[in-house]
Amino acid sequence: MKKIISYIINRIITALLYISGSITSIIVILIVIFLFSEGAGMFGQEPTEKGFILAVNKTNKVSHLSAEQTKLIFDGEITNWQKVGGKNDSIILFRMDNITDYFTEEQIGENFEHLPACISKVVDSIPGIIAFVGKTYTDKNFAGKELKVDKLTVRDFLFGQLWFPTAHPVAVFGALPLLLGTFWVSIFAILFALPLGLATAIYIAEVANPVVRNILKPVIELLAGIPSVVYGFFGLVVVVPFIQSVFNLPVGETAFAGSIILGIMALPTIITISEDAIRTTPRSMKEASLALGANHWQTIFRVILPYSSSGITAGAILGIGRAIGETMAVLMVTGNAAVMPHTLLEPVRTIPATIAAELGEAPQGGLHYESLFILGCVLFLITMLVNLAVEFISRRNKRVAS
Amino acid sequence: MNKRIKQQIAFWTLRIMSSIVVLFLVLILGFIISKGIGVINWKFLTTMPEDGMTKGGIYPAIIGTFCLVGGSMLFAFPIGVMSGIFIHEYAPNGFFKNFVQLMTNNLAGVPSIVFGLFGMSLFVNKLEFGDSILAGSLTLGLLVLPVVIRTTEEALKSVNDSFRLASYGLGANKLQTIWRVVLPIATPNIITGLILSIGRVSGETAPILFTVAAYYLPTLPDSMYDQVMALPYHLYVLSTSGTNIKESRDMAYGTALVLVLIVLIANLVANAIRRFLSKKVKMN
Numbered sequence: 001m002k003k004i005i006s007y008i009i010n011r012i013i014t015a016l017l018y019i020s021g022s023i024t025s026i027i028v029i030l031i032v033i034f035l036f037s038e039g040a041g042m043f044g045q046e047p048t049e050k051g052f053i054l055a056v057n058k059t060n061k062v063s064h065l066s067a068e069q070t071k072l073i074f075d076g077e078i079t080n081w082q083k084v085g086g087k088n089d090s091i092i093l094f095r096m097d098n099i100t101d102y103f104t105e106e107q108i109g110e111n112f113e114h115l116p117a118c119i120s121k122v123v124d125s126i127p128g129i130i131a132f133v134g135k136t137y138t139d140k141n142f143a144g145k146e147l148k149v150d151k152l153t154v155r156d157f158l159f160g161q162l163w164f165p166t167a168h169p170v171a172v173f174g175a176l177p178l179l180l181g182t183f184w185v186s187i188f189a190i191l192f193a194l195p196l197g198l199a200t201a202i203y204i205a206e207v208a209n210p211v212v213r214n215i216l217k218p219v220i221e222l223l224a225g226i227p228s229v230v231y232g233f234f235g236l237v238v239v240v241p242f243i244q245s246v247f248n249l250p251v252g253e254t255a256f257a258g259s260i261i262l263g264i265m266a267l268p269t270i271i272t273i274s275e276d277a278i279r280t281t282p283r284s285m286k287e288a289s290l291a292l293g294a295n296h297w298q299t300i301f302r303v304i305l306p307y308s309s310s311g312i313t314a315g316a317i318l319g320i321g322r323a324i325g326e327t328m329a330v331l332m333v334t335g336n337a338a339v340m341p342h343t344l345l346e347p348v349r350t351i352p353a354t355i356a357a358e359l360g361e362a363p364q365g366g367l368h369y370e371s372l373f374i375l376g377c378v379l380f381l382i383t384m385l386v387n388l389a390v391e392f393i394s395r396r397n398k399r400v401a402s
Numbered sequence: 403m404n405k406r407i408k409q410q411i412a413f414w415t416l417r418i419m420s421s422i423v424v425l426f427l428v429l430i431l432g433f434i435i436s437k438g439i440g441v442i443n444w445k446f447l448t449t450m451p452e453d454g455m456t457k458g459g460i461y462p463a464i465i466g467t468f469c470l471v472g473g474s475m476l477f478a479f480p481i482g483v484m485s486g487i488f489i490h491e492y493a494p495n496g497f498f499k500n501f502v503q504l505m506t507n508n509l510a511g512v513p514s515i516v517f518g519l520f521g522m523s524l525f526v527n528k529l530e531f532g533d534s535i536l537a538g539s540l541t542l543g544l545l546v547l548p549v550v551i552r553t554t555e556e557a558l559k560s561v562n563d564s565f566r567l568a569s570y571g572l573g574a575n576k577l578q579t580i581w582r583v584v585l586p587i588a589t590p591n592i593i594t595g596l597i598l599s600i601g602r603v604s605g606e607t608a609p610i611l612f613t614v615a616a617y618y619l620p621t622l623p624d625s626m627y628d629q630v631m632a633l634p635y636h637l638y639v640l641s642t643s644g645t646n647i648k649e650s651r652d653m654a655y656g657t658a659l660v661l662v663l664i665v666l667i668a669n670l671v672a673n674a675i676r677r678f679l680s681k682k683v684k685m686n
Contacts, residue, residue: 016484023485027544028508199419200419207413218669222431223426225605228608229634229637230637236642295405297405297413321511325512326513328608
């Protein structure tokens with residue numbers, strides 16, 4: 001009897017171990033499913049505000065506009081139909097509030113009962129009009145023509161240059177500035193962190209005496225342990241004002257500030273992984289080099305570094321991955337302007353910062369909300385690729401080493 | 403150029419660059435400590451925020467972070483340790499083990515904001531926990547899970563195989579061996595990992611933004627379905643989105659210092675355990 005019970009317990013615990021062993025895989029798959037299912041709904045939808053349509057005069061040749069064009073029209077930046085494929089006629093904007101410019105309150109009626117007819121008349125009488133009106137006001141007798149706004153596509157999302165998720169009347173979801181902003185900040189962070197990190201790794205692994213090494217190790221652990229929000233805070237109160245005064249800028253919250261902070265944050269990753277890679281160099285290779293008359297530095301430069309180069313590459317890639325995914329510090333110091341980055345001394349906005357800043361205000365289930373989940377997907381895919389690349393490099397290393 | 407001189411130059415360059423790295427840490431810690439030390443006192447740690455968070459203390463944020471750390475560890479620690487045991491002791495070498503390890507590494511690389519999105523969509527919306535300690539703890543738990551798994555794996559790896567073989571030789575089965583022999587030896591190392599992950603969890607902001615963190619709450623949480631304030635989010639609010647950023651700057655310095663102290667203490671304790679252990683191993 002006792003034996004049976006212990007056998008059963010044994011089996012149960014083994015089963016539990018198997019389940020918890022697969023939990024990370026399950027979570028990764030769940031993350032993919034949830035992010036994608038929350039976000040995928042945005043594609044194929046029209047980005048016009050719910051319950052509203054755009055209407056034009058029947059004689060207008062233009063039948064559809066892209067979201068970007070619509071935004072530029074309503075911002076007054078495109079003022080002629082010719083620019084969007086129509087005839088040469090200036091564009092006249094019409095919103096619901098403008099109805100009083102054309103009709104008196106009596107004509108509209110006390111309970112707005114004549115409003116649909118009035119709108120219809122306005123749209124019919126002005127050839128160059130573009131009207132943003134409620135769907136309920138456009139019945140069968142409506143004299144205008146509905147103007148379609150292009151449905152959201154993956155291509156427009158990834159390569160669109162305008163990010164105005166809350167714009168009226170049409171939201172524009174072009175994530176290119178965010179993508180570029182993310183890479184822009186991360187790449188400069190790595191350019192700044194890689195030399196420092198690599199030098200420190202070489203120093204710890206090869207040059208430093210044990211006492212110095214015992215000081216450096218905890219320093220790096222602490223750098224890795226400081227919360228990102230503290231880095232962000234430090235950046236905000238020290239680095240940002242510093243940059244502002246040194247470069248004489250109107251605002252100090254720039255890509256440069258983000259790069260510095262991200263660089264410092266990526267240092268521990270680069271250092272630990274490079275150091276591990278350097279340490280795997282076989283003793284026999286070092287000794288062979290020394291026996292040939294090379295000194296320590298020549299051995300490091302000509303033997304150890306080439307041998308561990310793929311490990312160092314892995315460290316650099318992982319560092320970029322960390323920088324790309326970092327949220328709070330970047331959110332606090334880069335100024336968050338969703339524009340295409342041109343120089344380092346301008347505000348930029350990264351994908352994680354966009355999610356963190358906007359999700360709180362995006363109504364659940366709306367296009368904006370969904371677009372942020374798609375951004376999350378993009379971010380997840382990027383870091384997944386980074387991890388797979390690192391995995392690939394380190395696996396190949398192991399094979400070469402054995 | 404003489405190769406000796408070249409080496410001298412190279413080594414000095416390495417030294418200088420390493421010192422720059424140390425300098426970064428000294429600058430950051432020095433700044434936060436020197437600015438925050440005057441703010442922290444018993445009253446700061448144990449009273450509620452007052453006057454639009456420009457005066458008073460950070461008591462609710464400390465309690466909130468305490469709840470979140472406790473909750474996430476309660477979830478991540480058992481599962482993580484079991485998962486680590488599975489990967490190192492049970493899983494047969496081959497595709498499945500490789501896959502599980504790959505996925506663990508992948509999960510470790512997932513950005514914290516993605517955990518936030520996931521936690522919001524699964525725990526807050528789908529499972530309808532709402533913005534709550536439960537949702538936040540689970541999200542944070544998922545985030546540290548790979549850390550716990552990895553430390554457990556490392557700890558198990560450091561247990562010499564001769565212990566396992568001796569145990570088998572005495573007639574113990576696998577589970578008995580793990581429970582009575584392997585785990586007791588590995589426990590201190592696992593604890594070290596636990597302490598370090600506490601440091602990590604207490605500073606994470608992005609995962610709790612949309613799952614639990616509150617801007618300001620006048621009361622402490624009653625149940626795990628309540629929202630809480632948390633130290634890292636509090637620091638973010640104080641330094642960026644508060645209504646009176648200038649006036650609350652002192653509070654921000656204090657909060658930053660408390661966060662840094664948590665990490666410092668976690669690291670010190672973990673290091674102490676590690677040093678104690680390596681001495682013990684040497685004695686053996």
